[in-house]
Amino acid sequence: MIKTRFAPSPTGYLHVGGARTALYAWLYARRYGGQFVLRIEDTDRERSTPESVQAILDGMEWLGLDYDEGPYYQTERMDRYQQVIDQLLDGGHAYRCYCSKERLQTLRAEQMANKQKPRYDGRCRDLTAAPEEGAPHVIRFRNPTAGEVVFKDEIRGLIVFDNKELDDLVIARTDGTPTYNLTVVVDDWDMGITHIVRGDDHVNNTPRQINILKALAADIPQYAHVPMILGDDGKRLSKRHGAVSVMQYRDDGYLPEALLNYLVRLGWSHGDQEIFSREEMVALFDLGAVSKSAAAFNTSKLQWLNQHYIKEGDPEQTARRLAFHFEQLGVDTSHGPALADIVLAQRERAKTLVEMAQNSRFFFQEFDSYDEKAARKNLKPTIAEPLRALRDAFAALNDWSAQPLHGALIATAERYELKLGKLAQPLRVAISGGSVSPPIDVTLVLLGRETTLNRLDKALAFISAQIA
Ligand code: GLU
Numbered sequence: 001m002i003k004t005r006f007a008p009s010p011t012g013y014l015h016v017g018g019a020r021t022a023l024y025a026w027l028y029a030r031r032y033g034g035q036f037v038l039r040i041e042d043t044d045r046e047r048s049t050p051e052s053v054q055a056i057l058d059g060m061e062w063l064g065l066d067y068d069e070g071p072y073y074q075t076e077r078m079d080r081y082q083q084v085i086d087q088l089l090d091g092g093h094a095y096r097c098y099c100s101k102e103r104l105q106t107l108r109a110e111q112m113a114n115k116q117k118p119r120y121d122g123r124c125r126d127l128t129a130a131p132e133e134g135a136p137h138v139i140r141f142r143n144p145t146a147g148e149v150v151f152k153d154e155i156r157g158l159i160v161f162d163n164k165e166l167d168d169l170v171i172a173r174t175d176g177t178p179t180y181n182l183t184v185v186v187d188d189w190d191m192g193i194t195h196i197v198r199g200d201d202h203v204n205n206t207p208r209q210i211n212i213l214k215a216l217a218a219d220i221p222q223y224a225h226v227p228m229i230l231g232d233d234g235k236r237l238s239k240r241h242g243a244v245s246v247m248q249y250r251d252d253g254y255l256p257e258a259l260l261n262y263l264v265r266l267g268w269s270h271g272d273q274e275i276f277s278r279e280e281m282v283a284l285f286d287l288g289a290v291s292k293s294a295a296a297f298n299t300s301k302l303q304w305l306n307q308h309y310i311k312e313g314d315p316e317q318t319a320r321r322l323a324f325h326f327e328q329l330g331v332d333t334s335h336g337p338a339l340a341d342i343v344l345a346q347r348e349r350a351k352t353l354v355e356m357a358q359n360s361r362f363f364f365q366e367f368d369s370y371d372e373k374a375a376r377k378n379l380k381p382t383i384a385e386p387l388r389a390l391r392d393a394f395a396a397l398n399d400w401s402a403q404p405l406h407g408a409l410i411a412t413a414e415r416y417e418l419k420l421g422k423l424a425q426p427l428r429v430a431i432s433g434g435s436v437s438p439p440i441d442v443t444l445v446l447l448g449r450e451t452t453l454n455r456l457d458k459a460l461a462f463i464s465a466q467i468a
Contacts, residue, residue: 002034004195006065007184009041010052013245014059016297017199017229017237020263024226025197026065027264027285037191038070043183045075059246063256064278069191074183081178084186084216085139085171093215094171096137097124119167139172141182141212149207154195154224154287161207169208185209189218197287200225224287227267230296237297251328253352255321257313258306267295275308307351315343318353325357326364336364337446345438345446359436363446367433370462374435378426384463386416386423387430391456400449402441409440430459 006022008014014022029036038060042048057071088094097120108118125142149161171182178186184205188196203225213220231241238244249259261276268291270276270284310318319339326333333339342360350356361367370379393408413423424440431452437443444452 002029002032002194003037003192004029004034004197005037005039005070005188005191005193006060006067007039007041007187007198008056009044009047010049010056011044011047012052013055013247015237015244016246016249016259016263017244018056019059019063019246019259020229020266021197021199021226022060022065023063023260023263024224024268024285024287024290025195026067027281028195028197028224028287029068030282031285034194035068036066037072037193038067039072039074039187039191040070041074041180041183043074043177043180055245055247062250063246063260072187072191074187077183077187078178080190081183081186082176085178085182088141088171088212088215089139091215092142093212094139094141095125095127095168096130097140097168097170098127098131098135098137099123117165120169122168125168136174138170138174140168141171141208141215143168143208143211149210151206151210151220151223153203154222155227155290156200156203156225156292159203159206163207163211166208166211171212181205181208181212185212185216185218188221189213189216193221195222195224195287197224197226200227224290226290227292227294229266230294232296232298234296241297250324251354253325253354253356254302254306255309255313255318255353258302258309261305261309262302266297267291275305303351310343310350310353310356311347315340315347318343318347322353322357325353326360328354329357329361331357331361331364333364337448341446345442349436349438362432362434362437369433370429371434374429374433375462378429378435379459379463379466381463381467383423383426384460384467386412386418387426387456387463388460389415390423390427391453391460394444394449394456395453397449400445402445405444406441426459427456431455 004025006025008018026036040053111118143166144163147163151159153159170179172178206223210220229237231237264276264281268289322339346356390412393412397404413420428437
């Protein structure tokens with residue numbers, strides 16, 4: 001059975017690069033009926049924070065990347081790492097290295113001066129005893145000195161490393177704590193990971209990890225190294241390029257479906273198809289079709305996808321997302337129209353859910369003042385009489401629905417010899433506070449009789465106050 005994992009270090013928010021890696025690993029597992037594991041690599045205690053762990057969990061949940069196992073935490077597995085380090089020591093695959101920092105620094109400086117690649121020279125490889133009882137030491141993996149490490153990367157193809165290029169890496173520090181290359185190997189082995197999907201900044205770690213796995217007589221998984229994401233200026237994507245945190249996209253009013261669709265296409269394609277539902281992604285994704293070269297982030301394409309999913313998505317589901325943004329604005333939506341109806345009314349003109357919530361406040365809240373420009377243009381003394389007549393026509397309706405409302409509007413406009421817009425726009429300002437709203441009859445229906453009539457009264461009072 002296929003088993004993949006996402007193994008972030010909780011040293012910051014979940015960024016889009018990490019999210020894409022997680023998505024690819026998740027898709028591959030789902031596509032082949034396998035399992036997906038979440039593992040938090042929190043052994044760097046200084047840089048790992050609980051807030052980052054939470055940000056990762058929140059990001060995974062928001063994107064709907066569910067896991068079958070985990071979250072595992074490496075800090076809870078320290079005894080197991082110690083066990084494997086002892087096993088490697090006992091088997092002669094690792095050794096204690098007593099070289100001082102100073103010695104290593106001098107060695108490095110010499111190698112650099114001779115234009116050699118800095119690497120440990122293996123001085124402690126064959127020591128038979130400690131220089132002195134209890135002397136401080138690290139533990140190094142005894143890397144093979146001859147031969148090659150060859151693996152077929154699912155994305156990059158055949159990759160070959162000469163063992164001569166790899167030195168004996170430290171697997172436990174002086175304080176006994178295990179290093180990344182050791183913990184990752186133990187975990188991938190224990191958790192039965194068959195496919196390691198990760199960023200290509202780890203390519204150079206792979207031969208080392210394969211050698212350790214071999215020393216443990218463990219199965220070697222398949223590897224798929226995903227190329228990095230660049231900003232629109234060709235530089236590695238970073239905060240400079242704007243929002244890169246997954247949760248920031250939520251806060252900015254993006255739908256997770258849009259971000260997922262955007263991320264899946266960033267480095268993977270299926271013909272020239274652009275829109276992929278979650279089900280389609282699962283059915284079509286394959287690691288072999290992931291591009292070898294870095295992809296550039298393109299915010300306008302993400303915006304386009306967001307609008308697509310706002311327009312075409314399930315209104316009930318979008319409504320649940322929209323509720324979050326009303327909360328952020330401090331708008332109580334427990335009274336007033338159903339949020340799914342707001343979505344239906346607004347979805348053609350909102351680029352983000354933040355915009356949709358902002359433009360829909362008036363359905364739930366009284367406004368304190370009118371948009372100044374809109375009021376100056378539309379709430380003029382000359383409109384007071386037609387607006388009052390319209391208010392009375394509305395009040396007389398038995399049926400508060402689109403058709404009769406529209407009928408009353410047309411009849412009143414005709415009576416005062418006004419073009420429809422000349423009455424509809426003042427009405428819009430009166431009931432919404434501004435000059436943009438969904439179609440007027442939809443807006444009236446959603447607002448309801450009582451609120452509409454109250455707001456018309458308020459607008460009439462506003463006009464009289466101006467005259468006075
Ligand atoms: N924890 C590592 C990172 O965040 C990933 C390790 C891996 O995927 O092997 O870069």
